[in-house]
Amino acid sequence: MKRDLLLFIAFSLLIMVAPQFFEGGYLMNVLVFVGINTMLAIALNLLLGYAGQISLGHAGFFGLGAYLSGVLTTTYSLNPWVAMPVAAITVGFLAGLIGFPILKLKGHYLAMATLGLGIIIYIVFNETVELTGGPSGLSAIPNLQLAGIIFDSDVKNYYLIWGMALAVMLFSINLANSRVGRALRAVHDSEIAAQVLGVNARLLKVQIFALSAVISSLAGSLYAHTMTFISPTSFGFNFSIELLTMVVIGGLGSIYGSFLGAALLTLLPEFLRGANDYDIIIYGGLLVVMVMFMPGGLVRGIPALFRKVVEKVGTGHA
Amino acid sequence: MLEISGVTQIFGGVTALDAVSFSVSKGDITGVIGPNGAGKTTLFNIITGIYHQTAGKVLLEGKDVTGFPPERLARLAMVRTFQNIELFGGMTVLENVMVGMHTKSSSGLLACALKMPWSISEERRIRKGAMKWLEFSGISDLADHPAGGIPFGKGRLLEIARALAALPRIILMDEPAAGLNSQETLGLAQLIKRIRDLDITVVLVEHDMELVMDICDRIVVLNLGSKLAEGTPREIQESPEVIAAYLGDDD
Numbered sequence: 145m146k147r148d149l150l151l152f153i154a155f156s157l158l159i160m161v162a163p164q165f166f167e168g169g170y171l172m173n174v175l176v177f178v179g180i181n182t183m184l185a186i187a188l189n190l191l192l193g194y195a196g197q198i199s200l201g202h203a204g205f206f207g208l209g210a211y212l213s214g215v216l217t218t219t220y221s222l223n224p225w226v227a228m229p230v231a232a233i234t235v236g237f238l239a240g241l242i243g244f245p246i247l248k249l250k251g252h253y254l255a256m257a258t259l260g261l262g263i264i265i266y267i268v269f270n271e272t273v274e275l276t277g278g279p280s281g282l283s284a285i286p287n288l289q290l291a292g293i294i295f296d297s298d299v300k301n302y303y304l305i306w307g308m309a310l311a312v313m314l315f316s317i318n319l320a321n322s323r324v325g326r327a328l329r330a331v332h333d334s335e336i337a338a339q340v341l342g343v344n345a346r347l348l349k350v351q352i353f354a355l356s357a358v359i360s361s362l363a364g365s366l367y368a369h370t371m372t373f374i375s376p377t378s379f380g381f382n383f384s385i386e387l388l389t390m391v392v393i394g395g396l397g398s399i400y401g402s403f404l405g406a407a408l409l410t411l412l413p414e415f416l417r418g419a420n421d422y423d424i425i426i427y428g429g430l431l432v433v434m435v436m437f438m439p440g441g442l443v444r445g446i447p448a449l450f451r452k453v454v455e456k457v458g459t460g461h462a
Numbered sequence: 463m464l465e466i467s468g469v470t471q472i473f474g475g476v477t478a479l480d481a482v483s484f485s486v487s488k489g490d491i492t493g494v495i496g497p498n499g500a501g502k503t504t505l506f507n508i509i510t511g512i513y514h515q516t517a518g519k520v521l522l523e524g525k526d527v528t529g530f531p532p533e534r535l536a537r538l539a540m541v542r543t544f545q546n547i548e549l550f551g552g553m554t555v556l557e558n559v560m561v562g563m564h565t566k567s568s569s570g571l572l573a574c575a576l577k578m579p580w581s582i583s584e585e586r587r588i589r590k591g592a593m594k595w596l597e598f599s600g601i602s603d604l605a606d607h608p609a610g611g612i613p614f615g616k617g618r619l620l621e622i623a624r625a626l627a628a629l630p631r632i633i634l635m636d637e638p639a640a641g642l643n644s645q646e647t648l649g650l651a652q653l654i655k656r657i658r659d660l661d662i663t664v665v666l667v668e669h670d671m672e673l674v675m676d677i678c679d680r681i682v683v684l685n686l687g688s689k690l691a692e693g694t695p696r697e698i699q700e701s702p703e704v705i706a707a708y709l710g711d712d713d
Binding site for chain 2: 315316318322325326327329330332333334336337338339341342343344345351352355397
């Protein structure tokens with residue numbers, strides 16, 4: 145327990161000093177997205193890595209948060225700080241309502257149902273033109289403000305978003321190591337044994353699905369208020385798959401893994417930009433190699449690789 | 463303690479259980495035996511709410527629990543173990559037993575994630591309680607091992623420790639000696655007797671006759687889905703019907 149806390153404090157400090165090295169650069173902007181994607185990857189990981197339930201529609205919840213915040217603060221001129229929790233609670237409630245019937249499904253069928261859900265949400269964004277602006281998007285979404293500070297620059301947004309991301313991280317780490325987190329993992333490993341021990345698997349799955357949607361919605365709201373412009377393409381099926389990739393590449397069932405996955409998949413395209421048209425091939429190739437050689441994800445693969453290197457070097461000297 | 467009355471289970475035209483009735487007295491070790499295909503595991507699955515029977519009733523401490531889901535039965539202090547042990551392989555041995563205390567703890571999702579003071583003290587209590595049951599089952603040295611990597615015999619003990627952590631008044635064990643060597647079976651017999659000494663009623667399905675005859679107070683014999691006989695181990699050993707069912711008729 146103590147070690148977990150120390151690790152988290154060290155990680156937070158690292159995040160807080162990082163801007164010293166990147167300030168002013170373009171990378172700062174990318175790091176803001178790493179923060180948003182970390183929140184989303186953690187949200188999906190709670191569902192997939194801990195409870196063992198897949199979702200191919202999580203971009204939909206992300207989008208709902210963004211659009212609810214966007215519409216409430218523009219059309220209805222609500223304060224962003226009010227719009228954000230209103231959006232999160234609405235999305236969480238909706239997810240709970242949908243979760244009850246669809247979480248009865250298992251495996252491929254659940255994948256199909258959540259895929260459909262994501263697509264339906266995407267279509268709604270496109271078709272309700274009066275409300276959302278349709279395919280041309282929603283603009284002039286206000287920035288967040290706190291004590292006179294307007295969050296309108298990359299550095300300010302970095303601290304805002306990473307403050308939230310770290311809170312989500314700590315929240316999730318605590319949850320994972322608790323009675324409820326253990327029950328989730330138990331349902332993952334053997335649903336029947338968990339039920340026999342008194343775990344209400346169905347209710348728990350719905351709860352975690354709703355929580356996952358709430359975190360995704362918060363990330364969506366933050367996205368809308370930092371970008372000030374949103375359009376449906378950011379919330380489509382492709383992004384749901386990208387989130388899934390982040391969770392798997394980073395490491396299922398690991399909160400820090402979700403950060404690693406989100407960081408890698410957000411930064412990689414930026415680093416590969418120099419490779420022109422080949423970037424997508426390198427990107428795809430790297431993912432395949434990583435899944436082959438690090439099936440437990442980066443969070444388990446990197447330490448294993450490190451140990452191997454140390455052993456090699458050790459025997460080399462002997 | 464437990465009353466089975468007229469339980470019938472039909473799977474697509476095949477009668478797996480035909481009007482089986484018997485009752486289990488409080489504090490007894492009751493064995494359910496019978497040749498393969500007699501319907502023992504089916505009966506267990508019905509009692510513990512995994513299957514829903516075609517007809518008949520299950521009464522737990524006088525209360526009709528027919529059709530209750532497993533998690534509700536756990537709250538009524540009935541737990542079970544499985545023939546092919548169902549461990550939570552991705553968790554440590556200690557964490558497995560901590561899940562056993564689920565019904566004896568109550569912190570919700572938010573309280574856990576926000577580390578509210580009462581959830582912290584509850585967590586401490588869960589850890590301590592789980593450790594106690596690991597010691598009771600004699601596997602406390604494995605506490606921090608991943609449950610997926612321990613030997614089969616230890617896995618059995620872990621499954622029992624996990625069930626005991628739920629503080630049951632009745633525990634059902636589906637073939638607890640299956641896959642154990644003779645040494646481990648002896649240890650299991652001792653453990654089951656110690657469980658009874660805690661005033662926990664034990665019901666077990668078992669093929670190991672020596673074990674059943676040694677530890678059971680009462681035995682129910684099933685054959686081809688019907689109750690063939692019921693009585694003390696001695697009565698069962700001397701029953702001509704049982705001998706016929708196990709060894710085959712002469713004609």
